[in-house]
Every structure is written in C-alpha cells, then in structure tokens.
Amino acid sequence: MSNNNESGVVTYNEVSADYLDNRQLKKGVAGWVLLASLGVSYVISGDFAGWNFGLAQGGFGGMLIATVLMGIMYTFMVFGLAELSSSLPTAGGGYSFARRAMGPWGGFLTGTAILLEYSIAPAAIAVFIGAYVNSIFGIDGPLVYAGCYIAFIGIHLLGAGEALKIMMCITGVAVIALLVFALGLIPHFDVNNLLDIAVNTEAAGATPFLPEGYIGIWSAIPFAIWLFLAVEGVPLAAEETTNPGRDMPRGIITAMVILLIFAFGVLFLAPGVAGSEMMKDHGAPLVGALQVVYGENSSIATFVNIVGLFGLIASFFSIIYAYSRQVFALSRAGYLPRFLSITGERKVPTMALIIPGIIGFLLSLTGEGDLMITMAVFGATISYALMMLSHIILRFKEPNLERPYRTPGGIFTTGIAFILSIVAFASTFLVSLEAAMWAGIFYAILVAYFAFYSRHHLVGKVPDEEFAAIAQAESELS
Template sequence: MREDSSSAHSNDLGSTSATSTGSKQGAVDYESVDSGYLEQRQLKQGTAGWILLAGLGVSYVISGDFAGWNFGFAQGGFGGMFIATVLIALMYGCMVFGLAELSAMIPTAGGGYGFARRAMGPVGGFLTGTAILLEYAIAPAAIAVFIGGYTGALLGVDGPIIYALFYAVFVGIHLRGTGEALKIMLVITAIAVLALLLFVVGMLPHFSWDNLTDMPVNTDAVGASVWLPEGYWGIWGAIPFAIWLFLAVEGVPLAAEESKDPTRDMPKGIITAMLILLLLGGLVLFLAPGGSSAALMADHAAPLVGALQHVYGENSVLATVVNVVGLAGLIASFFSIIFGYSRQVFALSRAGYLPRWLSVTSARKVPVLALIVPGVFGFALSLTGAGDLMITMAVFGATLSYGLMMASHILLRLKEPDLERPYRTPGGILTTSIALVLSVVAFASTFVVSREAALWSAVFYGALVAYFALYSRHHLVAQAPEEEFAALAKAEAELQ
C-alpha cells in the first residue's frame, strides 16, 4: 500500500480527497479512488432496448454497403471477393455468437476490453481495448472520405470542408445525450435501409452473370480465370474489403451500461443485427456488379450510384434518389461509430489505461472529451483522402481485437466453466475457435493488401502500448467496473 498526497495527482483522479491508496498486482499497480471519481464518470442507463441495440449494430456497419467493399474487386475480381465474403461472413457469424455470450455475462461499457480483462488480465484487456479503439478511431475517417465521394457526385462539393462539417455536426449531436443520439441514429439507419431496398428493386431486372466476370485476367497469377482474375492470391487480398461489409458490428456490447436489460437485450440485439447485415451485404455484392460491371465497381467512389447511373443514365431520378437517401447509410455508420469510439475511450480512461480526464462525463451523462479528442484525430486522418488505405488500417485493429476476444471466450469457458452465462454460444468453443482462426487469416491479409497501411497501424498501436508500459499500468483504477469484475472473480477463486 502507498499514499500519495500530491494535489495534482488528486485532481487527475477527480477525487474529492487529496489522498489515494493503491496496491501492486503483478505487472500493474492499482490505485483506489473515492466516490467522487466515479460520480464524475457515469453514463445514462436504461436508454436502449434490444431493438435499438439491433439498430445500433446495423448502423455501425451499413456504410460498408454503400462504399468501400467494392475495392475488393480490384484485388480478386468478383470470384475472389465472393469467396472472401463467404469466409468473413462465417467469421463474423461465429464471432457474434461468442460476443452474445460475453456481453450478457460481462455487461460493461468496455466491451471487448472487459471480456479480455476478465480472461487474460490487465495486459490482455488493454491490448484488446486499444485494438478496438484503433479500429473505431480510423473507420469514421474512412467513412468521411466516402461521404465526400457521395456529396461530390451529388453537389460537386468534397474534401476537408465536408469532413469538418460532418465531424462537427455529429459529434455535437452526441454531446446532447445518449438517448437522443441513438433515436436519431435509428431513424437515419431506417432511411439507409430504404435506400438499399430502392437500389435492389432498381438493379434486380438488369442482373447478368456476364457482368460479374468482365475484370481483366492476370494470366501470370496462379489459378487465374474470369472468376478469379488475380488467381488464388486475390482471395486473400479481397478479405479486408469483405470485412468492410460487417466491420464494427462487434461494437454493440459497448452500449451495455446504457441498455435496459443487457443480459437479455445484448444477445438479441447483436444477433438480429448480424442477420440483417448478411442479407443486405449479399444483395449489394451481387446486384451492384451484376447489374452494371465488376470493372466499373472496382474503384468507384460511390458504387451504388455508379451502378444505377450505368443502367438508367447519369441524371436518372433513381440514381439521384439513392445518392441523396444513400448518404444516410454513410452517415448512420459515421454517427454510430463515433458513439463506439467514445465508449471505448471512456471505459479505458475510467480504468486508468488512458488519461483519466478523457472519461469525465457532462451533466447529460456523456463523455465529452472522449467524443471530441478522437474526432479531431479522425478529421486529421481524413485529410489524406485515402479511404482504401484507412479501411486496411481499421481492419488491422479490428481483426487483432477479434482474435483476442475469441481467445477470451475460449479461456473463460475453460477457466470458469461455472460462471453464470445468461446466453450460451451455440457450439461453444468450437464456434469461437473458427472465428479465432479466420481472424488470424484476416489480420495477415492486411499486409497483403497494403504493407504501408499495416505498418502505420502497427506504429499507432505501438505508441498506445508504450504509453501503457511506461505509465498507465502503474496508475490503474481499482474501482472501475471491468476491474471490479476481475477482482471479484479472483477473490472467489481464492476462497474456493
């Protein structure tokens, strides 16, 4: 035990007392704080039922149906992208069942950090939480670039002014309160789904299998054909873009502390969201290139609009309507991932893994700086305009976190078989083992697509790890919910 009477230290904790005590546990040091600390870091509870959570899961991802996925055609053609999507759909399906169990069992705002913290200790929790944070901080920047592509096609306005406007407006809405933000998000998502249905109706009569195989064939590639124009290697290269059709659905557990009944609502919400995303992703994957041209889709900034313009003409009413309404899809994901990164930053900061001032909440029970600071970082990143590069960077963090979360599920099943599980994953550890193996393959694919993007991601991730190793591991907060979950488990084990 130790005592620290530094006033600066006291202010950082947000305590009403000038003293704090701590203890050393293995590779980390814990500090105890008084009630004033957690009173300044509270989220508004009971704002989300399972329907709203399912809407949140769809909104996280739905922008992937409107832009980004199509870059996979340049890597592997339609065949490569299709095979990659089947594998990734299997990975996400298995993972979602695992997350349904974990989120009902450990319902905290930390999400994946909380799961890994319970299974693998503070180091595992930090590595998982910051991998998720890397994904969620970068993904909105890529989406901002895609929003610029759609506004450019519609209004002729693109670039930094659009990125800044959207960040300012939607961070601002989140600052008004969680309930209001999630309800607005649900409305925007419903509009986006309507746009996709209009697209499906418009493209279905024009579908042709021949349109799927018009990519030039690389005759030097092993296994090359009209279905696999870049050969077998192209399947691997298409994986990050197949992930974009489902990326961020794992963020639903980040709303656990704000849900009405997480043990019941979390499994229903995340599984429902995944089923909807599978249907929408499959329709877009076939109809956009099948109704127009796979070659046209390969580098199009607004692929759904481009496909409709190819069929109905550049100034067609349907293409214009889908462009206008389709912006809702990009906005929905942009909006909801802002929610996701703020909750991940909030949880890591509240527990002391990140600077503690990031987790202070306002009178409306929202983490103000956890919304603003990553937003500034994302805006700066969006100025590069490299949407495809940022997809790969986001996938780097995402797939790393997937592997760690699935390992957490397996470890908890083995280490704590008697732990109360309100929902149990069908197939148990076999299901999550499949997701774990595929996540490792997907992680490796980021180096195939862009070594530059993977290395930049590693640099950002390394900087966060260095902060933990040099500073924050010595200043963790014992009373943070995720830490208390783990402490209780340890105490129970020692008693037994």
C-alpha cells in the same frame, strides 16, 4: 497509492470518493431493437462504398469467397460476443472480456485494438461521404469532413438516448435506399457481368472467376470485412442497456442477420448489372450501377445518391458513439488519461467524443479511404482474435460464470472465428504494407504508454476491474 498488484503487473491508485459519480453513463436508454439498429448502423456504410475495392484485388470470385469466409467469421464471433456481453455487461466491451480472461495486459491490448479501429474507420467514412457529396453538390474535401465531425459529435453531446434514436431514424432511411437500389437492379442482373475483369495470366490459379488467382481471395479479405466491420461494437452499449442479459444477444444477432442479407445483395447486384470492371474502383458503386441502367441524371440514381448519404452518415454517427464508449471505459479504469472519462449533466463523456474526433478529422485530410480501411481492419482483427480467445479461456477458467446466453457450438464456434481472424489480420500486410505499418506504429505507441505509465496508475473501483478482482478472489477461495 495502493500496491494491489496482479503478480506485479499493475498498480492501482486510490481515487476520490466522487470519482465514479463524475463518470456515469445514462442507464436504460436502449432495448434490443435500438441495439439491433445500432449494430446495422455501425456497418451499413460498408454497403454503400469501400467493399467494391475488393473486386480490384480478387475479382468477383475472390471477393465472393472472401465475403463468405468473413461472413462465417463475423457470425460465429457475434455468437461468442452475445454470450460475453450478456455475462459481463460493461461499457468496456471487448476490453472487459479480455481483462477478465487474460488480465490487464490482455484487456489493454484488446481495448486499444478496438480503439484503433474505431478512431480510423470514421475518417475513412468521412472520405466516402465527401465523394457522395461531391457527386451531388460539387463540394468535397476538408469542409465536408469537418462538417461531419462537428455536426455529429455535437448531436452525441446532447445525450445517449437522443443520439441513439436519431441514429435509428438515419439508419432506417439508409435501409430504404438499399431496398430501392435492389428493386431497381434485380430485373437487369446478368451473371456474365460479374466476370468481366481481365485475367492476370501470371497469377497462380487465375480464371475468369478468380482473375487474380488464389492470392486474390486473401487480398480481398479486408474489403469483405468492410461489409461487417464494427458490428462487434454493440456490447459497448451494455451499461446503457435496459436488460443486457436479454437484450444484448437479441440485438447483436438480429443485426448480423440483416447485415448478411445486405452484404450479399450489394455484392451480386452492383457488379451483376454494371460489371465488376466498372465497379472495382468506383467512389459510389450503388449509384454508378443505377446510372448504367437508368441514366446519369435519372431520378432513381439521384434518390439513392442523396439517400445513400444517410448510410454513410449512420455508420459515421454510430462509430463516434462506439469510440467514445471505448475511450470512456479505458479512461475510467486509468488505462488512458482519466480526464477523458468525465461525464457532465447529460451523462456523456465529452472529451472522449471530441479528442478522437480531432484525430480522425486530421486523418481524413489524407483522402486515402482505401488505406484507412486497411488500417481499421488491422486493429479490428487483432481485437477479434483476442475477444474469441477470451471466450475460450473463460469457458475453461470460469465454467460457472452466469451466462444468460450460451454460444451455439461453444468453443468450437469461437475457435473457428479465432482462426479466421488470424487469417484476416495477415491479409492486411498483403493488401497494403504501408497501411499495416502505420497502424502498427499507432498501436505500438498506445502499448508503450501502458507499459511505461498507465499500468502503474490504474483505478481498481470501476466495473471492469472489480469484475476481474471478484473472479480472482473466488478463484483463490476455491
């Protein structure tokens, strides 16, 4: 055992010579187009279901303002992540950035917050897939959820290149569904439909635009986040990217531009045709809006219903990829049990795909999609704050770090994203104290594991830890 401590915070263990040989990802399988597709794929399910619950919290006005604020937060955050991922291209993503900026504790707190988000989000999406399947075939529940996990984890086990290409095709089909939805509803849009939710006269500042008053804006934030949630996962593909310094910024920024267009498209069109009152708790809002105009059994509504499944599947499929890479990176460095990072002949982390999948399936059995959205947002917003803080710290701590891409506006940009992420984190307690408390318990369990065990059993000879060790050595020399 080597006591190579950072101020006594952690202990690094010696490992066998073939340790890293058994933990290798396939290099060069993704260029910027695949990365952009991956970014859209992570998020696109949010356009098909889940966002509309924000209408119940804040009405159209509250949801619109929340979406504008979160659109700013995510856009500015993406600019920061484009810089960080081009400078520190490892499979750890946010964990690697925070590890470099704030040490092992900062890295672990960030990585586990991301893991909390990515473990829970697929469970929520599985519930929404069940609602869509039920509307088409009359089948819902555990069989649908289990089928999703088994089928798509199985595809990922075939290899990263194969999985990412299949994911891009699925995402393309989902984009077609969104375009058909938009073209079908634009002629029938009526701005008066947006404001049909009854005004809560007891709420401060309540108007037809803000039926739940000012507090409704804050309450709608977790559901506005659902329109962008997980785009920050693109850097997790860094070790499998052809040229991270060039491809990462291009891919994640392109994805964000596309997602902004989709987000405001569905937000205006669905309630602008069917009414916010009808959309606020609809299980399949895009289909419901089309049915109002064209009839329940119309071909266009049926098409979007069936093809819309691909949007949910795309996000489900891609977030499985994301959680497996986050688990892989944390496990490879010893923060999580090391067996989770072992890769086979196809260079995929088998146990990092399967174990979180089992946990996600068990969570999906609750059927509480909106509750799990809030839990996922709890973890996500913690990671956002820590990643933006990492960008700010590294600008001061390591001004000479090679940065193939530099964030427009520098720390001012990421500082705004940091502030908005704190606001977004606080909103989870407002929407559902139960969800925030459950997420907090899961997070606390992981933190306790690190505090009492894994920080004494880390592995120094992995990319994320070596990056930090080099930086520390350079700092001591200077």
